[in-house]
Amino acid sequence: MLDKKSRDKRIDKLNEGLQKGNIEDWLYLIGSKKQIMIRNLMAGIFRGIGIGIGVTIITAILIYILQKIIRLNIPIIGDFISDIVDVVERKQY
Numbered sequence: 001m002l003d004k005k006s007r008d009k010r011i012d013k014l015n016e017g018l019q020k021g022n023i024e025d026w027l028y029l030i031g032s033k034k035q036i037m038i039r040n041l042m043a044g045i046f047r048g049i050g051i052g053i054g055v056t057i058i059t060a061i062l063i064y065i066l067q068k069i070i071r072l073n074i075p076i077i078g079d080f081i082s083d084i085v086d087v088v089e090r091k092q093y
Contacts, residue, residue: 063085063088066081066084066085067085069081070082070085
């Protein structure tokens with residue numbers, strides 16, 4: 001058996017380890033299903049918004065670059081890219 005002093009030291013070490021591992025946060029989440037659902041719902045909404053904004057910006061940049069390439073009047077590439085830009089612009093309106 002351990003004496004009281006060594007037992008208290010071991011308990012303190014265990015407590016420090018649990019605090020460093022954020023065990024308290026995990027136990028809180030395990031106990032609250034509603035909190036998990038709300039947090040996941042919000043994360044999904046913000047991910048969706050971020051993806052939408054990111055795709056829009058990247059698409060706009062690509063269309064801008066393609067329009068610049070068309071203005072260079074490269075015979076084969078220019079006609080092909082012109083067709084692509086026309087299709088994209090028709091889909092927008």
